[in-house]
Amino acid sequence: MRWLLLVLVTGGAPRAYADEVDALRREIRNSNEGKAIEAATKLAEDVTPGACEAILDELAIGAPPKVSAALLAGLSGRKEPRATEVLVLYARNRNPELRKKAVVAIAELTDPRVVPTLIGALSDSVEEVRAAAARALAKRKETSAEEPLVKLLAHRDAAAVDAIAAIGGPSSARRLGELVGQIPDSLLAATLGELLKRPDFGPDPIRLEVVKAISKLAGAEATAALTEYVQATEKEKTRPSRVEAKKAIEQRGTN
Numbered sequence: 001m002r003w004l005l006l007v008l009v010t011g012g013a014p015r016a017y018a019d020e021v022d023a024l025r026r027e028i029r030n031s032n033e034g035k036a037i038e039a040a041t042k043l044a045e046d047v048t049p050g051a052c053e054a055i056l057d058e059l060a061i062g063a064p065p066k067v068s069a070a071l072l073a074g075l076s077g078r079k080e081p082r083a084t085e086v087l088v089l090y091a092r093n094r095n096p097e098l099r100k101k102a103v104v105a106i107a108e109l110t111d112p113r114v115v116p117t118l119i120g121a122l123s124d125s126v127e128e129v130r131a132a133a134a135r136a137l138a139k140r141k142e143t144s145a146e147e148p149l150v151k152l153l154a155h156r157d158a159a160a161v162d163a164i165a166a167i168g169g170p171s172s173a174r175r176l177g178e179l180v181g182q183i184p185d186s187l188l189a190a191t192l193g194e195l196l197k198r199p200d201f202g203p204d205p206i207r208l209e210v211v212k213a214i215s216k217l218a219g220a221e222a223t224a225a226l227t228e229y230v231q232a233t234e235k236e237k238t239r240p241s242r243v244e245a246k247k248a249i250e251q252r253g254t255n
Helices: 002-010 015-030 033-045 049-061 065-073 081-090 096-106 114-121 127-139 143-154 160-167 170-177 185-197 204-215 220-232 240-254
Strands: none
Touching: 015 033, 015 049, 033 049, 033 065, 049 065, 049 081, 065 081, 065 096, 081 096, 081 114, 096 114, 096 127, 114 127, 114 143, 127 143, 127 160, 143 160, 143 170, 143 185, 160 170, 160 185, 170 185, 170 204, 185 204, 185 220, 204 220, 204 240, 220 240
16 A cells, blocks of 8 residues: 555655665575565565565575565465466475465465466375365365365375365265275264265255264264264254264164
């Protein structure tokens, strides 16, 4: 807003503003790491186009990882095509923290390259990067990521649990049912239980399939998932999936 007001008054980008951006860039290049990070953070917080160009230029030149991480945060939500290009590149950087920062930043964009980049990050070698990508896909309600997320869960990655719960549909539920005995019961129970909590998940025959799948699982997580579903559907006592869940709980109590 400060930059916009100055532009309206002067008819162009003010020299004082340009000098301020140049000063921050000099600090980024010539200061010790602490001051360079501080300058990068200030530049990242500036939402003006001039700051975005400066961030992109600094990333193109190259900076220490912690400085680059601060700069990448400033590209979140930027709609400039060049910003997307830089984030796509950094999502494959050899430094895992930079990959994570790039994934988080690119998730806010609408460019068609975003979803393939996020889905690709689900195969990252570092758990935190995979988790960031899964959260981003869940937030975007990206249904095209259902199958990659199920595959991620099949590799026993807990990062997939909440994401599948957020976007999974009947096809995901059936695929998860096929994984009984192939991944830890606790992980599968948590995922199926979270799906059942979604008010838009269904119809009830699908819920019934999920309840039956949970009933095949051992452990406290499965019992908790069934119990929470019964409690959540207290006002629908005759719903077939609820009846099945209640029966499963009773059977588990007698075993």
